[in-house]
Amino acid sequence: MPPIHLFWFRRDLRLSDNAGLYHALKSGLPVQPVFIFDHDILQHLPRHDRRVQFIHQALVALQTELAQWGATLDVRHGTPRAVMQDLCADYAVQGVFANRDYEPSAIARDKDIYHDLQAKGITFRAFKDHVIFEKNEVIKADGTPYTVFTPYARKWRSALQPFHLQAYPTQSYAQNFYQQAPKAMPSLSALGFEGAPFDFPSIEVAPDLIAQYAAQRDYPAKNGTSKLGVHLRFGTLSVRQLAAQSQHLSDIFLNELIWRDFYQMILWHFPHVVDGAFKPAYNQIAWRNDADDFARWCEGQTGYPIVDAGMRELNATGFMHNRVRMITASFLTKHLLIDWRWGERYFAQRLLDFDLAANNGGWQWAAGSGCDAAPYFRIFNPYLQTDKFDGQAQYIKQWVPEHQSSAYPPPMIEHAQARVRCLAVYGQALKGGN
DNA sequence: CCTGGAGTTGTCCTA
DNA sequence: TTAGGACAACTCCAG
Numbered sequence: 423m424p425p426i427h428l429f430w431f432r433r434d435l436r437l438s439d440n441a442g443l444y445h446a447l448k449s450g451l452p453v454q455p456v457f458i459f460d461h462d463i464l465q466h467l468p469r470h471d472r473r474v475q476f477i478h479q480a481l482v483a484l485q486t487e488l489a490q491w492g493a494t495l496d497v498r499h500g501t502p503r504a505v506m507q508d509l510c511a512d513y514a515v516q517g518v519f520a521n522r523d524y525e526p527s528a529i530a531r532d533k534d535i536y537h538d539l540q541a542k543g544i545t546f547r548a549f550k551d552h553v554i555f556e557k558n559e560v561i562k563a564d565g566t567p568y569t570v571f572t573p574y575a576r577k578w579r580s581a582l583q584p585f586h587l588q589a590y591p592t593q594s595y596a597q598n599f600y601q602q603a604p605k606a607m608p609s610l611s612a613l614g615f616e617g618a619p620f621d622f623p624s625i626e627v628a629p630d631l632i633a634q635y636a637a638q639r640d641y642p643a644k645n646g647t648s649k650l651g652v653h654l655r656f657g658t659l660s661v662r663q664l665a666a667q668s669q670h671l672s673d674i675f676l677n678e679l680i681w682r683d684f685y686q687m688i689l690w691h692f693p694h695v696v697d698g699a700f701k702p703a704y705n706q707i708a709w710r711n712d713a714d715d716f717a718r719w720c721e722g723q724t725g726y727p728i729v730d731a732g733m734r735e736l737n738a739t740g741f742m743h744n745r746v747r748m749i750t751a752s753f754l755t756k757h758l759l760i761d762w763r764w765g766e767r768y769f770a771q772r773l774l775d776f777d778l779a780a781n782n783g784g785w786q787w788a789a790g791s792g793c794d795a796a797p798y799f800r801i802f803n804p805y806l807q808t809d810k811f812d813g814q815a816q817y818i819k820q821w822v823p824e825h826q827s828s829a830y831p832p833p834m835i836e837h838a839q840a841r842v843r844c845l846a847v848y849g850q851a852l853k854g855g856n
Numbered sequence: 857c858c859t860g861g862a863g864t865t866g867t868c869c870t871a
Numbered sequence: 872t873t874a875g876g877a878c879a880a881c882t883c884c885a886g
Contacts, residue, residue: 562884570863570883640865677864748865787864799878800866807866841867845878852879 423514424452426600430520431457431495432528434551434657435480437487437596439589441551446519447595454513454600455488457481458506459499459613467615472740472774473656475617478610480658485607493599497607503534515544521551521657524686525778526693552657553683554578554586554665557690560683567691568684569700569793575680587666622774623649623741625659629671636674642731642743643816648675649741651775654682685783688793695782695792704791706851710759718834719754720768722822725833728808729753731821738821740774745811751788752802757840759847762789790848798848801841 429446435457437443446453459477467474485495498505509515518539523532536546550556560578561567568574610617627648631638638646653659661679668675692700699705718724722733732746742750747769754765766785770776786792790800812818815825824830 564884568884572863573884681864745865752866794863794883796864796866797879803867849879 424600425514425516426454427451428509428513428515428518429453429455430518431455431481431484432520432523432657433655434521435477435484436658436660437484437592439660439663440521440592440657441590442519442521442547442549444590444592444595445547445549447592447598449517449519451516452600453519453598454496454602455484455493456496456498456509457484458502459497459608461499461501464499464613464615468771469614469616470618471615472617472620472622473652473776474613474615475610475620476622476652476774477656478613478615478617479622480656481607485604488599489604491596491599492601493596494602494604495607496605499608499613502531503538506535506538510539510542510544517545517547520546520548522548522556523552524556524690526689526696552661553686554661554679555581555683555687557687560687567687569688571681571684571794574684574687575677578680578683587662587669589660589663589666623652625650625653627664627667629667632668632671632675635672639674640745640811641817642746643812643814643820647744649775651777651780655775655777681783682777682780685779688783689779692793695786696778699789699791700786700793700795701791703852704789707759707761707791708847708851709761711761711764712758715758715834716754716760716764719750719758719760719765723831724753725831726753726804727815727818727822727825727830728804728812730825731818734821736769736772740772742773743817745807746817747784748788749802749804749807751785752796753804755785755789756798756801756844756848757835757837759844762786762791798852799845801844803837803841805837 427446427449429443434440434442464474481495481497488495498508523529532548539546555578560574560581568577627650631646631648635646638644650659650664654661654664665676665679668679689695719729719733722730722737724730728746729750732742732750735746736742751765754760755762762785766781769781769785773781783792787795790796790798808815808818818825822830
């Protein structure tokens with residue numbers, strides 16, 4: 423068994439322009455790529471989870487690509503620490519390469535792995551790949567992290583150099599993969615999942631869409647957004663490549679990628695946002711947390727067509743248009759006075775493109791509790807939002823065709839009344855300042 | 857240290 | 872009909 427390096431795929435499921443993989447292939451030793459289906463995560467997911475299906479599909483594609491180089495992906499199922507021990511027994515592992523993951527649970531996992539490997543004299547090296555700027559790369563002059571987006575984005579743009587977006591020429595070193603016969607990959611059902619054929623969002627995005635993004639993105643009936651979230655989430659698409667592609671086409675589109683870096687950076691510096699408000703005063707809000715109200719919101723039966731359309735789109739497709747994400751989130755937190763964490767959890771279960779940092783940031787923005795969030799008195803009026811962004815009710819008709827019939831429920835709470843109630847409850851919690 | 861301008865995506869009321 | 876200010880101040884950030 424020759425000495426090798428492992429490359430551990432996580433949320434970077436591509437061969438091209440992959441930072442950690444590039445460094446592994448240049449390391450001088452043959453590189454064996456591996457993937458671990460994390461038992462601790464999988465066991466909490468429903469049998470039909472489309473994200474597992476997406477990952478599985480991406481791995482099959484990787485397997486096919488690797489076969490062209492006489493290599494194979496070694497896919498395992500178990501807890502990462504145990505699997506890593508197995509891998510070290512099965513191969514003469516000298517080092518492990520990966521790309522960094524900034525979620526607290528992933529940081530803890532990697533720390534354990536690092537120590538396990540170190541005890542065996544094996545190195546563990548992780549690289550920046552998931553974002554353009556990480557950790558402390560974009561900070562204020564005094565060395566502290568930004569908590570307001572606009573000045574962060576200004577600094578981000580001024581710091582950006584061409585090399586930040588340059589692709590890692592991974593494929594030029596593909597001959598350095600460890601050569602071995604193809605290994606069988608566990609099927610979806612062997613992993614405890616099932617998946618009907620499903621059209622995942624395309625990885626191809628038309629330059630025209632990006633150029634038109636600012637003008638089109640707010641109208642949920644239009645195909646004005648890229649739907650690339652899932653590809654960025656699992657790394658089937660390189661964020662560097664997308665940023666390079668879009669930077670001269672649309673400032674607004676690039677801004678969305680900067681938001682992505684921003685929330686990753688916030689999560690890294692302020693991990694308390696996972697469980698609580700970024701602004702502590704917002705932990706004092708007396709949420710009503712009515713379980714029946716919550717169920718109606720989840721099912722898309724609130725009697726507000728735009729809200730129900732969004733929830734039904736989410737339930738049916740694993741996607742919800744961004745404008746509608748804001749409307750449904752505002753409705754849950756402010757009209758129904760349900761804890762943003764409930765909504766965050768529901769989105770986390772349903773969204774194909776779910777990403778902890780972005781989902782948490784978005785929900786805290788909507789609830790008003792986050793950094794640089796919507797002021798609490800800014801309460802979306804679902805009817806006005808409909809007039810502005812779905813004036814012909816095209817989106818509503820698609821998802822709530824019965825919205826004008828007697829089969830459709832009346833609004834579960836009147837807007838003006840909910841608004842007054844929200845202002846009172848928030849005002850009570852925030853009285854006396856932050 | 858002080859100062860002034862600004863802050864993702866809104867809504868409502870009044871004149 | 873429509874434009875403009877109130878909503879609540881507070882904190883962030885750069886010069």
